[in-house]
Amino acid sequence: MGKNRSTANDTVSQATPRAVQQQPARTDLGNLKGKKILVAYFSRTGENYQVGMIEKGNTHMVAEMIAQETGGTLFEIRPADPYPVGYRDTTRRAQQEKQEKARPKLAGDVPDWDSYDIVFWGYPIWWNDLPMIIYTFLENHDFTGKTIIPFCTSAGDVLTGQEGSFPQHAKGAVMAKGFGVEGKRAQQQPEMVRPLVHQWLQGLGLVSARK
Numbered sequence: 001m002g003k004n005r006s007t008a009n010d011t012v013s014q015a016t017p018r019a020v021q022q023q024p025a026r027t028d029l030g031n032l033k034g035k036k037i038l039v040a041y042f043s044r045t046g047e048n049y050q051v052g053m054i055e056k057g058n059t060h061m062v063a064e065m066i067a068q069e070t071g072g073t074l075f076e077i078r079p080a081d082p083y084p085v086g087y088r089d090t091t092r093r094a095q096q097e098k099q100e101k102a103r104p105k106l107a108g109d110v111p112d113w114d115s116y117d118i119v120f121w122g123y124p125i126w127w128n129d130l131p132m133i134i135y136t137f138l139e140n141h142d143f144t145g146k147t148i149i150p151f152c153t154s155a156g157d158v159l160t161g162q163e164g165s166f167p168q169h170a171k172g173a174v175m176a177k178g179f180g181v182e183g184k185r186a187q188q189q190p191e192m193v194r195p196l197v198h199q200w201l202q203g204l205g206l207v208s209a210r211k
């Protein structure tokens with residue numbers, strides 16, 4: 001694993017994006033009351049960057065924190081053809097999908113999609129972009145009347161920098177300020193990440209200050 005991990009480090013350090021944070025205009029979503037929240041996420045288990053073999057993905061960890069804070073419903077975005085367990089194999093496939101602007105097929109869909117008002121959706125940064133399957137998810141749904149809120153994990157505390165284009169893919173959506181955090185920290189020090197998640201959600205007006 002040690003050898004594989006250092007190989008993984010090389011790949012990602014070349015691919016790490018500049019620290020770009022999206023600041024979409026709308027930041028206050030008002031009172032949570034009566035709003036139905038979905039927390040959709042894509043996250044890989046297996047061998048990953050700087051964390052070795054994991055049974056719960058980094059983005060999944062953050063998705064759970066958001067669901068706990070907001071009472072939202074968790075939904076895992078799964079590919080019909082699962083990604084390899086190996087890190088290196090996954091980076092190769094992801095790179096090819098990005099080059100081809102692929103839209104990998106989804107396994108399953110959100111039950112009762114129309115009933116949600118707010119859709120959080122999470123993803124790891126892959127090759128300075130979103131995993132192509134996230135574009136599949138955005139383009140396959142009607143977001144009219146919904147607010148979308150991105151969150152992601154990566155090698156840094158950043159979003160991808162691509163988030164500004166999301167409303168083009170998620171037709172009809174209004175986007176609120178997203179959140180990016182280092183995946184390794186979410187995996188290994190969740191107690192440090194939880195307050196950051198709370199602070200972000202509080203800034204959006206979705207949760208109250210801790211007493």
Ligand SMILES: Cc1cc2nc3c(=O)[nH]c(=O)nc-3n(C[C@H](O)[C@H](O)[C@H](O)COP(=O)(O)O)c2cc1C
Nearest residue numbers: 015043044057058059124125127128153154155183
């Ligand atoms: C295919 C692939 C490509 C990646 N590309 C990047 C990248 O460009 N920039 C970066 O900071 N991290 C990159 N990473 C690291 C992941 O973003 C990071 O490990 C993330 O927390 C994984 O989340 P997950 O466990 O939810 O899948 C990449 C990881 C993989 C597997």
